[in-house]
Amino acid sequence: MTRKLKRFLILLDNDSLLYLPGSFLSGRVLLELEEDTPVLGLFFYIAGEGVIRFADRGQGKINDKENYIDFSMKLLGDGPSGPGARIVVLSPGVHSFPFKLGLPLGLPSTFLGKHGWVQYFCKASLKEPSGVVHKNQQVFIIMNPIDLNLEPAILMKPFLCEIEDTIGIPCLSAGPVSCRIRLDRGGYVPGECICIYAWIENNSKVPIKKTRAVLTETIQYTSKSKMMETETRELASLQKGRVEAGSTYQWRNEMMCIPPLPPTNLRGCHLIRVQYDVYFIIKPKGLEKEIKLQLPIMIATYPVRNNDGTLPRKKGTNYPTVLPMFRPWMNTNTLKK
Template sequence: MEIARPSHGKSVGEHRPVSERLRRPVHCRPPLQLETSTTNKRTNSQDVYHQERSPGMARKLLKFLILFDNTNLLYFPGQFLSGRVLVELEEDTPALGLHFHVVGEGVVRVKSPRAERLYDRENYIDFRMRLLGEPGQGSVLLSPGIHSFPFKLGLPLGLPSTFLGKHGWVQYYCKAALREPNGLTHKNQQVFIVMNPIDLNLEPPILAIEHKLGVSCVNSGPVVCRVSLDRGGYVPGETIGISATVLNNSKVTIKGTKASLTEVTYNF
């Protein structure tokens, strides 16, 4: 199969002034969960989303799944996103086309002091392809049984990592839609994770911070605290070793110290 390279929207890292980028009102989609489709215990398959609810039509489609070759759903920028859309039919089914859509987006939602919700949205990936059928042609008759439609495309370099925060998120997902001539459209979607690795060799070998705290007492000196780490970056599962010294030049007794790990996010 021919490998496809996606064309994406606004380049990563391109920013406009906040006054131009924030709009209202908010009509943005909430972040998807990793399991976007529920599981049917009887058939052990993902449920299918239909545009119209017709029991007779829905019975023809037993399974409609998006399956990735990488089962842990984790990808890095520059890697290939590959897999297949699996369709299992109970009887002969005409299809106008099978559409596949890969989306990567960043969304920011901020509540202003006047209780107005401001938001901005940025596209990182917006790639569409047909896995079945051609524009302007008639329907294709799919026989009963299992049909597999492979896909493969390269993820752009420089993609931001998947993120979910209080005021925004970065998410990546695939959508598939199978259209029938009678107007019925079967839909499903699946999230995947993108992680942009950090080169720890570019981080400082030793990270040190010194903070001087003044104490409001007469003839009392400052309290100086110096904290250092053995390096400036860590990977999940590693132990963070902290070295700290406290020089108390004040007349106040220090009863104890503690360290905490805090995540800081910036929404532009």
């Protein structure tokens, strides 16, 4: 049929290929034929799946998969497609076969990672009596948004964390270092700035070389309820200088802006988890161990609005007009934990 079949396309009505859970996926399968063509049927299939793949030391390859959509329909042909199926003859020219179906609620967002992905696609297959099957495939994107207006109100309250640790050589330079850090809230969207307040008291005899605040993205890959791989990357950071022994230092309303991030919502996916954190890191001089405070935050899609529906005015906010769908930084800026 290769010479008879000029075109075989899956055309979605939404040119952006971007869909929300619960919306309708519609379009048509288009065939263009040069002559009369007998076929058994035209079949249409929609799938959504999460997959992880990587090599595990000593165990070979590890693969795992889960399905979110698995739906098929027949666009052309009647009855069974096996022996004795009725043959349909398509005339020369263009034939269009429309489809429309509702996508389930609660689908995890499309995601592409180093060791796994969440992907959605539709396939069409055209079967001829000789047994030859012609196939085509079209990927589409699911974005499951997170609206901060619908999340727990505690995310909009200040987020406080504190720690006390000892640095230095016992009986010589050892002493406690206290740190208290506060974020203005626990939920943000890309384009907003995280307001950071910190108070560091160095009661040791070892100077603190620097303090850093780092926004990180952590991707965890799980198979059969076992954590198989974890990646953590820096997305933004701020740094302040030296804190002398026996002195204190404060961060006052320092602002770390959140870059444009893919709208990641993998709720419903049990293989891949994405988490965002603010780490506050105290780096003493010399070979002393770092002191780290971890503050988990939520990166959402839609920002909090005022009661009248307007966006609150906040210094440093610059909402991007378009969010990327993929992560160009996947192979860079790995944070050593």
